[in-house]
Amino acid sequence: MQMKHKPKLGQNFLVDDRARHAIADALGDISKRTVIEIGPGHGAITEILATRCRKLIALELDRALAAELTFRFRNQPQVQIIETDVLKTDLRALVPEGETADIVGNLPYYITSDILLSLFNAGSTGHLARAVVMMQREVAVRVSAAPGVRDYGLLSATAQMHARVENLFTLPPSAFSPPPDVHSTVLRLDFAPRFAELGVDAAGFDSFLKKSFAQKRKTLQNNLRAAGIPVDQLATAWPTGIPTLARAESLTLNQMAEIYHGLDTVKMKK
Numbered sequence: 001m002q003m004k005h006k007p008k009l010g011q012n013f014l015v016d017d018r019a020r021h022a023i024a025d026a027l028g029d030i031s032k033r034t035v036i037e038i039g040p041g042h043g044a045i046t047e048i049l050a051t052r053c054r055k056l057i058a059l060e061l062d063r064a065l066a067a068e069l070t071f072r073f074r075n076q077p078q079v080q081i082i083e084t085d086v087l088k089t090d091l092r093a094l095v096p097e098g099e100t101a102d103i104v105g106n107l108p109y110y111i112t113s114d115i116l117l118s119l120f121n122a123g124s125t126g127h128l129a130r131a132v133v134m135m136q137r138e139v140a141v142r143v144s145a146a147p148g149v150r151d152y153g154l155l156s157a158t159a160q161m162h163a164r165v166e167n168l169f170t171l172p173p174s175a176f177s178p179p180p181d182v183h184s185t186v187l188r189l190d191f192a193p194r195f196a197e198l199g200v201d202a203a204g205f206d207s208f209l210k211k212s213f214a215q216k217r218k219t220l221q222n223n224l225r226a227a228g229i230p231v232d233q234l235a236t237a238w239p240t241g242i243p244t245l246a247r248a249e250s251l252t253l254n255q256m257a258e259i260y261h262g263l264d265t266v267k268m269k270k
């Protein structure tokens with residue numbers, strides 16, 4: 001079945017029946033939960049969730065699709081369709097007071113990273129518990145990569161500071177209409193920010209990670225030097241167990257936090 005679509009909005013609709021059920025199942029028991037769906041499209045996943053969760057809020061940018069879904073779910077008051085741009089929507093405001101919500105979505109690929117950052121923000125303030133999201137396989141591999149492997153970088157470190165990441169399954173282009181040029185992977189993110197456990201402040205550590213991963217070719221010390229941290233501070237602060245030529249890509253988040261603490265202590269003594 002070929003459906004009308006707008007490639008610019010990342011409209012590749014899921015037509016694999018098993019896959020859409022597997023995505024819904026990956027949320028677990030949602031009978032008492034509020035679920036927010038990003039980009040419901042023609043409702044492939046929406047339809048399954050509508051009868052399973054307590055409240056479903058679906059955010060769709062395409063006016064015609066939003067109208068189609070509003071009409072289709074008009075007799076199901078637990079389903080709310082909002083015509084909106086997810087990146088301009090405050091997800092926190094959609095979560096009932098004192099509760100958490102779950103996220104689901106076959107994401108529009110052109111804005112995957114921005115959506116993930118917005119989820120991490122809402123996760124870090126305790127508004128989200130879980131997300132089951134499909135994205136381009138290459139991006140999913142980066143999000144879930146462990147330190148030391150080729151795909152590990154800033155996106156992996158940022159994601160893993162905010163959530164436990166599980167790689168669930170990968171679908172071929174034929175699972176979609178029209179088929180995209182890439183494979184797609186479903187990840188489950190269980191939000192569990194690590195800032196308190198590692199004893200770092202979220203804003204400061206996020207900015208430290210950005211500086212640390214600024215240039216892949218460079219050692220971590222060179223990236224930090226390029227960001228304005230003086231050589232003598234780096235030398236004094238550097239933990240003995242971490243090689244001076246290490247790259248950020250090879251270090252665990254615990255080791256990154258150790259370096260961050262070292263630099264903080266040196267700065268405070270100055």
Ligand code: SAM
Pocket residue numbers: 009010011012013014015038039040041042043044045059060061062065084085086087105106107108109111
């Ligand atoms: N969930 C449907 C499915 O699995 O068949 C559609 C998925 S399709 C990959 C992505 C959907 O996101 C499209 O319906 C598209 O219109 C919508 N979309 C694109 N950009 C968006 C945005 N900024 N905010 C909300 N929805 C958006």
